[in-house]
Amino acid sequence: MSVLSFRDVSVCYGSHTVLKGVSLDIAQGEIVGLVGESGSGKSTLARAAVGLAPLTGGRILLDDRPVPTRGRERPVQMVFQDPYSSLDPRMTVGESIAEAMRERLGKQARRAEIARLLALVHLDAARADDRPGRLSGGQRQRVALARALAARPEVILADEITSALDVSVQGAVLNLVREMRRELDLSLLFISHNLAVVRYVADRVAVMYDGEIVEHGPTTQVLGSPQHEYTRHLLTAVPGAAHRASAGNRHDVLSPTPKEHT
Amino acid sequence: MRAARVLLRPVGLVGFGLLVLVLLVAVFGPVLWDGRATVVDTGNLLAGPSAGHWIGTDNLGRDLFFRVLVATRLSIALALAATAISMVLGIVLGAAPLLVGRRAGRLVMGAVNVLVAFPGLLLVLFFAVIFGVGARGAALAVGLAGAPAFARLCHTLIAGISERDYIAAARIAGVSRLRILLRHALPNIAQPLIVNATMAAGGALLTFAGLSFLGLGVQAPSYDWGKLMQDGLNGIYVHPLAALGPGIAVILAGLAFNLTGEAFAAAFGIDVIPGVVRPRQVRNTPGKIRGSGATTASADAGTVLSVEDLRVTIPAARNPIRAVRGVTFAIRDGEAVGVVGESGSGKSMTALALAQLIEEPTRVEANHLVFGGEDLMAAGDPESRRKRLGTSLAVVFQDPMTSFNPVHRVGPQLAEVSRFHQGLSRRAAFARAVDRLRAVKVREPERRARQYPFEFSGGMRQRAMIGMGLMGTPRLIIADEPTTALDVTVQRQVLELLTEVRRDTGAALLLISHDVSVVTDVCDRVLVMYAGRIVEELPAQDLRTLARHPYTRALVAAVPDMETDLTKPLAVIPGLPIDPSRVPPGCAFAARCPLADDHCRAAEPRLQADAAGNRVACHKAGQALPTDTAEVTA
Structure with missing residues (x-):
């Protein structure tokens, strides 16, 4: 049972406290929305887990051991918001992906592995020789996912991975995230400010406010019957809420029986 | 395509042409003319310009024109060597924060910043004294003295891209710091670095000429342009061309480097992004709208x-x-x-x-x-x-x-609209700005307007x-x-x-x-x-x-x-x-x-x-x- 576990994590920058003792668990094969x-x-929570933000308190454990932030073995990977900044413009797609692989492979084996990873994210193997400049935003984000998968991670931290994408592409990336979890049994921390997106992909949701997790539970429960004032505030702000409220006879967003996916 | 853009500019064309010429002379000069530059003509000691010797001869009767051509190789080689030293050292120092971590990097950069504050020539003289008189010492001195400026430049450029997510992604993937520098950082800052190196080479050339002229650089029997100038100085009132000839060579070569650098900087420095730059102000700039036959404005009421x-x-x-x-x-x-x-x-x-x-x-x-x-x-x-x-x-x-x-403060920026479009006084316009900020529910509009x-x-x-x-x-x-x-x-x-x-x-x-x-x-x-x-x-x-x-x-x-x-x-x-x-x-x-x-x-x-x-x-x-x-x- 692989589990990424944040235990009482605090991060301060100077006198500014960004995280105040955050605890959160991500179980094997689970998508947790944040x-x-x-x-x-x-x-900051995600960046702390991969060593990009310094911890001032608490621990981040993977299977009860500290997450390695040195050496080639990196079982926790991160995908960034902006696919235009997360790929080196001077490296081909294949080079970017190969860089994240754990072991040095021969030329043939490396090509095969790149093709396999590209196939996982529904990209043609011929894309391996393209530079990011030739790819659309959605394609770049899929390359970024393939790069994260190349490290054979146990947990992927996805930081607003769809918010820089067009709505028509966002759907494809969300489908891919659900598919990857289903087929690769991955664990994901899915960070987003879009509640509808989180509702669609996450099994559990944690609501963060001012460096603390104020509410936490199964997606249907947190979004269906929110307990904390701030969660309710967030839910009323979702665009389309007013529209649905005014459209009288349609069933209410918050209550009712959202179908749980398998 | 970019190279073509460099050559299309007059500056680029002239600079690049000169540079090619200078480099050709540097490579082939000693091979072609070494004999003519060393042959001693005892009948023409310290002679002025003549058909046989275009800019005269030196105290052994050697032809100065060919000596200037032959000296090209040493002068250019020293300048390039010094630039290379500056650049390598500068990259290593400038990349320190990336290589050894933020804290140690800050110390290194602190030292670099102190060195940048010293006048360059002072550093050169200081190092020249340490390394001793001679071509090698001069190259080291000029190279080391140029390093702090390069380190600063590198540091700034690397800081600009190390915020990019692809650097973070490489770190998460466990790529070593040295590899990040070589594979991600350097290729992405290469353009401005090369442009600056070209210009620095021009500067190094001048510095060398100065050092040799002062007697701290190249020593006899070797000679570079500075040395030739020093030799020619004694007779400057009799045969001015003996000193001016190598001087002109220094100027031409310096121009070649600097103009090429300028042209590259202009071509690479500002990327022309196709499309429209979004205007920054809400105020209307006059749009250039061309009607293809302005028809009657059939504006319905409402x-x-x-x-x-x-x-x-x-x-x-x-x-x-x-x-x-x-x-x-x-x-x-x-x-x-x-x-x-x-x-x-x-x-x-x-x-x-x-x-x-x-x-x-x-x-x-x-x-x-x-x-x-x-x-x-x-x-x-x-x-x-x-x-x-x-x-x-x-x-x-x-x-x-x-x-x-x-x-500019927010309030006056809003007020400017009313002053420009409605002709309100400064005070009235500011009052309206505060009122409007209140209307859009900005709390404490009077204080906010001054922020x-x-x-x-x-x-x-x-x-x-x-x-x-x-x-x-x-x-x-x-x-x-x-x-x-x-x-x-x-x-x-x-x-x-x-x-x-x-x-x-x-x-x-x-x-x-x-x-x-x-x-x-x-x-x-x-x-x-x-x-x-x-x-x-x-x-x-x-x-x-x-x-x-x-x-x-x-x-x-x-x-x-x-x-x-x-x-x-x-x-x-x-x-x-x-x-x-x-x-x-x-x-x-x-x-x-x-x-x-x-x-x-x-x-x-x-x-x-x-x-x-x-x-x-x-x-x-x-x-x-x-x-x-x-x-x-x-």
């Missing part, structure tokens, strides 16, 4:  | 804006980019109209064209464009039109950070932006993705504010958004744009249920909302939008459309209105979509 407004510390 | 066959074209070398390809619509007084579409659909270009914010070389054409009863295509006094537009049209952009001038834009949060800046639009009495507010950069909760507040402003002032709203939910929340009517055209127009409340165009239906289905069925994959639109510089015949959506047939691919559908006034451009409008399209991944 929602909250910008500045609430969502991204 | 119509605030009407546009017919609007076209926006970005000129390009081969295929001009047709961003907007004939858009026709009208907005009634007080109405809220939404425009949705993917990026590249032309929705922002349409908004900018309407606000007259598109500048050359992008072309805007329309059969007619009437705003508030005034034909904007008609020739007339642009100044007075601009003043009227400035008070009756408000524009809100996506990124409120770039919409305000960061070095700078960076002291405002994103939502506050967007409010202030709307407030700026309200300095006049707008009849239309054009909002281009006003909430895309904001959090959901702040987005809600800004959208509510826009609705309130509309209720209070009766202004109409043109809201551009990629978010279908936002548009349905706020607007009365929606225009759906695809590939530079309106493909469907219908009431906002019908968008989710009664849309007839396959693209509209796909767009709505692709966005998950709080009711989306969790058991099914999301619908996606396969394929990519068309390239606006290569518009195919027929329907632009045909390649991605599950209903398309040969007729769709051959004949472009016209935008046709039905009895209710809804419009759709599709041969297959309203036909049932095949159900199995959902599994396709774009």
Whole structure:
């Protein structure tokens, strides 16, 4: 049972406290959604897990051992928001992906592995020789996912991976995230400010406000019957809420019986 | 292509030509002319210019002209060696924060900053004393003295890209620091480094000439240009060319390096991004709109804006980019109209064209464009039109950070609108600015008006932006993705504010958004744009249920909302939008459309209105979509 576990994690920058003792578990094969407004510390939590933000307190454990942040073995990977900044413009897609692989492979084996990873994210193997400049935003984000998968991770931290994408592409990336979890049994921390997106992919949701997790539970429960004031506030702000409320006879967003996916 | 751009400039051509010449002489000079430069002509000691010796001879009767040519190799080689030393050392020092971590890196950079503060020549003399007199010592001295400047440059450049996510991604993947430097950092900063190295080489050349001239550089029997100048100095009043000849060589070679560097800097330094630079101010700059026959402004009463066959074209070398390809619509007084579409659909270009914010070389054409009863295509006094537009049209952009001038306080920036457009005094205009900030619910408006834009949060800046639009009495507010950069909760507040402003002032709203939910929340009517055209127009409340165009239906289905069925994959639109510089015949959506047939691919559908006034451009409008399209991944 692989589990990424944040235990009482604190991060301070100077006198500014970004995270105040956050505890959160991500179980094997589970997608945990993390929602909250910008500045609430969502991204910092993910960056702390991969060693990009220094911990000032608490521990981040993978299977009860500290997450390795040195050496080639990196079982926790991260995918960033902006696919235009997360791929080196001067490296081909194949080089970017190969860089994240754990072991040095021969030329043939490396090509095969790149093709396999590209196939996982529904990209043609011929794309391996393209530079990111030739790819659309959605294709780049899929390359970024393939790069994360190349490290054979146990957990992927996805930081607002669809918010820089067009709505028509967002759907494809969300489908891919659900598919990857289903087929690869991956665990994901899915950070987003879009509640509808989180509702679609996450099994459990944690709501973050001002560096603390204020509510946490199964998606249907947190979004269906929110307990914390801030969660309710977030839910009323979702665009389309007013429209649905005014459209009288349609069933209410918050209550009712959202079908749980398998 | 870039190299061609370097050579196309006169500066680049001259510089590069000179550089090639200098390098050729440096390589072949000693081979070709070494004999003639060393042959002793005892009959002509310290002679002046003559047919045999163009710039005279030295104290052993050796031909000075050929000595200058032969000296090219040593002079250039020393300059290049010193530059190489500076550059390697500079890169190592400048990359210290990346290589040894932030804390140790800060120490290194502190030391570098101290060294940068020393005058360069002082450092050179200091090192020259340490390394001793001679060519090698001089090269080391000049190289070391140049290193701090390179280190600073490298540090700045690397700091600029080490914030990029691909560096972070490489670190997460366990790539070593040295490899990150070599594979990610250096290739991405190579261009400015090379440009600077070229110029530094020119500088090093001059420094060497100076050192040798002072006797600290090259020693006899070797000679470089500085040494030749020193030798020629004694007879400067008798045979000035003996000293001036090598001096001219130094100048030519220095020019060759510096001009080439300048040309590269100009060609590489500023990337020309195709497209339009977004104007930074809400105030209207005079748009260059050319009418293709300004027709009578058939403005119905109650119509605030009407546009017919609007076209926006970005000129390009081969295929001009047709961003907007004939858009026709009208907005009634007080109405809220939404425009949705993917990026590249032309929705922002349409908004900018309407606000007259598109500048050359992008072309805007329309059969007619009437705003508030005034034909904007008609020739007339642009100044007075601009003043009227400035008070009756408000524009809100996506990124409120770039919409305000960061070095001016917010209040005066708002006040400027009234001073310029309405001729109010400074005091009255400021009072109105405070009043308007209060109207957009900025708390403590008096204090806020005296703050700078960076002291405002994103939502506050967007409010202030709307407030700026309200300095006049707008009849239309054009909002281009006003909430895309904001959090959901702040987005809600800004959208509510826009609705309130509309209720209070009766202004109409043109809201551009990629978010279908936002548009349905706020607007009365929606225009759906695809590939530079309106493909469907219908009431906002019908968008989710009664849309007839396959693209509209796909767009709505692709966005998950709080009711989306969790058991099914999301619908996606396969394929990519068309390239606006290569518009195919027929329907632009045909390649991605599950209903398309040969007729769709051959004949472009016209935008046709039905009895209710809804419009759709599709041969297959309203036909049932095949159900199995959902599994396709774009």
